[in-house]
Amino acid sequence: MTKKTILNDAHRELGARMVDFGGWDMPVNYGSQIDEHHEVRKAVGMFDVSHMTVIDINGTQAKPFLQYLLANDVTKLTRQGHALYSCMLNKTAGIIDDLIVYFLDDTHYRMVVNASTRDKDLAWIEKQAGPFDVTVNERPTLAMIAVQGPKARQKVCPLLPDRLGFSAAEIKPFSACWFGEWFVGRTGYTGEDGFEIILPENKAEGFWKQLLEVGVKPCGLGARDTLRLEAGMNLYGQDMDESKHPLESGLGWTVAWQPEDRDFIGRSALEANRKQTNDQFVGLILEDKGILRGHQTVVLDDGLKGEITSGGYSPTMERSIALARVPATIGKTCKIDIRGKLKEATVVKPCFVRQGKVQIENE
Amino acid sequence: MSNTPDDRKYADSHEWALLEADGNVRVGITDHAQELLGDLVFVELPEVGQSVGKGDECSVVESVKAASDIYSPVTGEIVAVNDSLEDSPEVINHSPYDDGWIFIIKPVDTAELDDLLEADGYESFTEDE
Known part of the structure; x- marks a missing residue:
């Protein structure tokens, strides 16, 4: 059975054309996907990305665990809220998934992984977590809305609860701030400025409608795909998968080779590839x-x-x-x-x- | 959505075929087809003079999402193509039954049109699809 995000009814009310996307019933467009694309480039649009998987990694060994799990190095994250893009590799350096990890503090990290890879990601992460003092908590009751475009920040900040709007106005690109269960990252998948907002499911429809009222255009997965393609951002399952390693997927820049003694999963296989022409x-x-x-x-x-x-x-x-x-x-x-x-x-x-x-x- | 013109016939592959006064058959895609495809961005037209058989792939329309073959609804020779679609494929989205026509065939036998669906038959076909 196809899964639905908490905003499914809201999409249908707006006349969205719905498609099955990796087992989720998602909007592909609400009219012209080209118009939606231009709106994000020129002003502001929003995407329901609640199908994406939020995973919190907590515990005294959260940092060493993620240094082992991910090809990029979480010790690069020194400021609270700072985010990092990374691949998660298997032993032969094939890409299990690409993800964003946020640093909350030394014992708390938050990862956002793809929807289509949820089951295998969770199974892999839990298996690798065994020897470490960490807990792996998926957060299925959180929704996620991406608001993207040059006017995204000015539209979003006044609608955030309490003082979160002030914090969100201050954060730098690839950083996040939070208040209670509301979490705002200045990240995205369009090549434009904007936010990805993780919030409690029961607040999602109200927030979506507030954004509509202030003129934020709803955009579907169709526009999301043309925007990310123009931005040169890889899509998991198309541009990379477990049969490919990061060096042949344009993702060599996401692999942290230093320090040399950091033994991350896939490192030895990747070292061998590094010496040949890929x-x-x-x-x-x-x-x-x-x-x-x-x-x-x-x-x-x-x-x-x-x-x-x-x-x-x-x-x-x-x-x-x-x-x-x-x-x-x-x-x-x-x-x-x-x-x-x-x-x-x-x-x-x-x-x-x-x-x-x-x-x-x-x- | 009952805006399917009843002056022409329809293939289950979503082309329409209009028999004109001069005996030629004008071909395009239906409103339902353009809506499924979404914004059209490229049309590969057949060549004038090209012979086509009923059911042959003779043109391609591409939307942002996907490419879709256009099948000839009758056997005959291509006698005209809608050149304006090369620069403005989106005309098919705005006017699938008029300005967005794709090509005209001089048919060998207009009786082949009898195999196609009437407007109401096509509508119920798309509802069941």
């Missing part, structure tokens, strides 16, 4: 007409082949873009096999749009 993770812009899609074949000038992992239409650039895993010999251009025809594409860094601006130089 596939590269690149951005592509289609120069011909058409639309790039996941699984299309990339043909290099030397005849070697790669694969598009995520592709689609960029509403901001009004052309098609993609993320692709390709051999390291890739040049400045390549060809893409679209229904048997080879189309011309330009190779770029995998970050197309940030903060409303196109990042590609020749644009």
Whole structure:
């Protein structure tokens, strides 16, 4: 049976087109997903992301446990509320999931992991936690709303309870503040400024409706996907999975190699890969007409082949873009096999749009 | 949602086919189809002069979400395509039954249209789908 977030009725009242997304009945759009996309780039939009999984890691050994569990190093987190993006690897360095971990204090951390990987993540984390003095608490009764766009902060702060609005107005990007069960992170998945707000389920519908009243546009998973693709952010299950390691997924920057004696899960397998030439993770812009899609074949000038992992239409650039895993010999251009025809594409860094601006130089 | 025009026939693959006064058949996709696809961003048109068989894939419409093949509802020759869709594929979203037509076929046998659904038949088909 498909699961529903606490906002399911609110989406239906707004006339959302609903789809099954990893077992959850979620809104894909509320009308035009391109309009929703532009609204986030230019003003502010909101997404129900309550299907995502919040896991609290508490205990005297919370820090050493997370240093072992994650490929990035939580000791980088020194300020209360500071957040870190990391992969969680298996023994062969395959990516079990990507996640955000927030530092509350030395014995309390909060992780937000993907919805589609919830069961295997929890099983893995609980298994690895065995020898450590920690508790692993999933928080299924918390809802989560992402409010994203250049006007997100000015719309959200006045609606937060008590003094939380003042704190939220002050926090830096990739930081969080909280009050009771309300937790506000200045994070997101769109390439725009904004907040991800974790709150008690029984407050979620009221907060959603308050945001609607002040003009925040509801946006679905369709716009969320084009926004993250333009921002060059990987999607788990498409751009990486357990058969791929971070170095061939454009995520080498999230692996903390120092200190050298930190033994995180997957480290030894990853060290071996580090010494060889791995596939590269690149951005592509289609120069011909058409639309790039996941699984299309990339043909290099030397005849070697790669694969598009995520592709689609960029509403901001009004052309098609993609993320692709390709051999390291890739040049400045390549060809893409679209229904048997080879189309011309330009190779770029995998970050197309940030903060409303196109990042590609020749644009 | 009973805005399905009753002057034309419908395929269960969501194309409409309109027999025109000159005996040619104009083809597009239904309102239901464009709504399912969402914002359209690319149309790959067939070539004028191309021969197509009934049920052949002869065009592709792509939305932000997905690509969808368009099947020819009749056998014949493509005699015109809607070039304006190359620059403005979203016309199909706004006007699926008029300005958003995709191509025109000179049919070999208009009796092939008899195999298609009437407007009310298509509507009940989409309700059951």
